[in-house]
Amino acid sequence: MEHQITQYCRIRNQQIHLNGKEIFHGEQTEFLDFIKAAYKEFTGDYPKFYKMDPLCKLSLVMGSLMLDNIGESLDSNTALLLSNKSSCIDIDREHQKNIDEDGIAGARPGNFVYTLPNIALGEISIKYSLRSENSFFIFDHFNPSFMIDYARIMIDLGKCTSVLGGWLEVNGNSYDGFMFLIEPKEGLALTEENLLNLYD
Amino acid sequence: MNNSQRHISVFTGGGECFTPMGISLSENVEGIKKGESGIHLHSDSNLAETEFQGAIIYKTVLDKEFSQIAYQGEFTTLEKMLLVTIHRLLPTFQTKLNKRCGLILSTTKGNIESLENDSSVSYYLQDLAQKIAATIGIQSPPIVLSNACVSGIMAISVAKRLIQAGTYDHFLVIGGDLFSRFVFSGFQAFQAVSSQPCKPYDKNRDGITLGEAAAVMFISKEQKNFAHPYEIVGDGSVNDANHISGPSRTGEGLYQSIQSALIEANIDASLIDCISSHGTATMYNDEMEAQAFNRSNLQETPVTSLKPCFGHTLGAAGLLETVISLRFADENLVPPNFNFQEHGLTLPLNVNMHLLPKETNYILKTASGFGGSNTAVIFKKVK
Numbered sequence: 001m002e003h004q005i006t007q008y009c010r011i012r013n014q015q016i017h018l019n020g021k022e023i024f025h026g027e028q029t030e031f032l033d034f035i036k037a038a039y040k041e042f043t044g045d046y047p048k049f050y051k052m053d054p055l056c057k058l059s060l061v062m063g064s065l066m067l068d069n070i071g072e073s074l075d076s077n078t079a080l081l082l083s084n085k086s087s088c089i090d091i092d093r094e095h096q097k098n099i100d101e102d103g104i105a106g107a108r109p110g111n112f113v114y115t116l117p118n119i120a121l122g123e124i125s126i127k128y129s130l131r132s133e134n135s136f137f138i139f140d141h142f143n144p145s146f147m148i149d150y151a152r153i154m155i156d157l158g159k160c161t162s163v164l165g166g167w168l169e170v171n172g173n174s175y176d177g178f179m180f181l182i183e184p185k186e187g188l189a190l191t192e193e194n195l196l197n198l199y200d
Numbered sequence: 201m202n203n204s205q206r207h208i209s210v211f212t213g214g215g216e217c218f219t220p221m222g223i224s225l226s227e228n229v230e231g232i233k234k235g236e237s238g239i240h241l242h243s244d245s246n247l248a249e250t251e252f253q254g255a256i257i258y259k260t261v262l263d264k265e266f267s268q269i270a271y272q273g274e275f276t277t278l279e280k281m282l283l284v285t286i287h288r289l290l291p292t293f294q295t296k297l298n299k300r301c302g303l304i305l306s307t308t309k310g311n312i313e314s315l316e317n318d319s320s321v322s323y324y325l326q327d328l329a330q331k332i333a334a335t336i337g338i339q340s341p342p343i344v345l346s347n348a349c350v351s352g353i354m355a356i357s358v359a360k361r362l363i364q365a366g367t368y369d370h371f372l373v374i375g376g377d378l379f380s381r382f383v384f385s386g387f388q389a390f391q392a393v394s395s396q397p398c399k400p401y402d403k404n405r406d407g408i409t410l411g412e413a414a415a416v417m418f419i420s421k422e423q424k425n426f427a428h429p430y431e432i433v434g435d436g437s438v439n440d441a442n443h444i445s446g447p448s449r450t451g452e453g454l455y456q457s458i459q460s461a462l463i464e465a466n467i468d469a470s471l472i473d474c475i476s477s478h479g480t481a482t483m484y485n486d487e488m489e490a491q492a493f494n495r496s497n498l499q500e501t502p503v504t505s506l507k508p509c510f511g512h513t514l515g516a517a518g519l520l521e522t523v524i525s526l527r528f529a530d531e532n533l534v535p536p537n538f539n540f541q542e543h544g545l546t547l548p549l550n551v552n553m554h555l556l557p558k559e560t561n562y563i564l565k566t567a568s569g570f571g572g573s574n575t576a577v578i579f580k581k582v583k
Contacts, residue, residue: 085324085326086323087323087325092309092312092382095382096316099381103385104385104388104389107385107386112386112390113445113570114444115309115386116308116346116347116348118347118348118569118570118571119348119444121347121573122441122570122571122572125439125572126441126444129441131441131452131456133436133437133439134437134573135345135354135358136347137343137346138326138344138346139326139344140326146343149367153362153364153365157361159436
């Protein structure tokens with residue numbers, strides 16, 4: 001069976017679309033208020049959310065929307081392939097501010113652990129017990145050709161059977177989230193053009 | 201898998217590095233043979249309020265090296281480290297800088313000093329990669345991998361896979377991170393920093409020593425590019441799915457990464473001649489590695505952590521340690537794991553205390569890091 005795009009999710013401009021349908025339109029203009037409202041609406045019951053940095057909050061809400069939607073048929077060999085531009089800039093700024101103000105004593109373990117973008121993968125892995133291939137890349141823009149190349153070669157080498165790909169950009173109140181699932185099932189053809197259309 | 205992918209073999213050979221121990225790979229290897237370490241006691245109020253152990257590059261040495269290569273413009277410390285290191289490897293790949301040659305940068309924090317007041321440096325890791333690419337004349341858009349402490353070794357795996365995907369013929373893999381107040385304060389907050397030079401696998405280990413370094417490797421589908429070629433025969437990067445700041449107690453993700461690499465390499469674990477491990481010298485990391493190596497039937501295989509030489513160099517670590525280990529393997533040697541006196545793990549492990557002469561055909565490199573990440577890559581000497 002050919003691998004195709006079976007699910008996708010988009011978060012931007014205070015809206016969430018799942019598989020093309022608008023499922024949430026928040027009033028909140030601040031990112032953290034918006035993502036908290038989305039968490040309460042769809043995810044809930046995962047209090048660790050409140051400890052997370054903005055990038056992980058976006059990752060967790062989107063990942064949950066996608067993977068809860070699959071439910072029982074979630075493939076345990078789903079690789080995570082995520083990317084963004086700004087790494088984990090918000091929590092980095094916060095950690096820097098803490099140590100600028102109070103020196104080493106200002107550093108908080110609960111912040112520091114989030115100063116790596118790949119924690120956004122780890123949080124999804126933990127919530128869904130996904131012991132699978134995972135990697136976090138940094139690009140200027142969403143890069144569909146890279147995503148397809150890397151997803152395909154992982155599948156061809158037998159490293160995974162499905163891939164959850166994504167672009168998770170958060171920088172203050174500017175945010176742009178896109179996730180897509182590639183499975184050996186009927187869906188949309190896995191092409192750059194299709195990914196770009198879903199992203200736009 | 202279709203046949204074309206099955207038949208793309210990917211090779212590497214000598215890399216280069218710049219560390220507090222030496223300005224070149226040769227200098228670093230000679231230093232290790234003499235029992236030297238780049239870790240020293242430092243007192244620097246820009247980095248910490250009290251004295252600390254760390255592996256820190258002497259900026260005068262770096263500037264002197266950098267002044268000898270004619271790159272025009274303003275460069276940060278990290279950029280200079282990377283450029284000096286790349287320049288040293290230039291003869292290996294100079295004629296390959298076409299559109300089919302990729303660049304992958306492995307780093308956790310890049311130019312992290314950009315967040316300090318009055319800095320005009322860019323925070324964005326792609327900006328750093330693009331600056332390096334433009335300076336050395338790479339023609340393809342650079343790829344940045346930022347996957348915590350496994351980034352350096354994972355970058356090798358990514359490059360190998362993208363060559364197998366047919367997208368590239370060659371890759372320049374570069375890795376670097378600085379010893380920064382940002383990271384040092386964080387690890388101190390975790391109480392994960394040792395007051396002594398780190399002691400991986402030892403009974404009295406009590407945490408990490410941080411370091412800074414740059415490392416570079418060229419990877420190609422053409423074996424003839426290398427005087428001492430190694431084939432990258434298997435790799436895997438499996439998440440623990442357990443905890444974001446602590447490793448799995450059972451070493452599950454590392455174990456599965458090693459199995460993934462062994463299966464792809466189509467070899468039994470008994471063929472592995474030596475392991476260049478992660479060995480950070482935290483209680484949990486070293487114990488977790490012992491679990492994973494025992495589960496993989498690698499407890500008899502000589503294991504070396506190079507952290508006592510270089511400290512933990514974050515995004516450079518996996519790449520730096522690979523470059524060093526392969527150079528030792530060229531000479532059929534396994535480098536020593538310094539500062540190891542008394543076995544401090546619940547399971548057996550063959551920690552290699554001295555420079556060991558051994559015919560080395562298969563080398564396993566592993567790393568583990570925050571976010572539950574693990575990577576294993578197997579290199580096979582080409583004869």
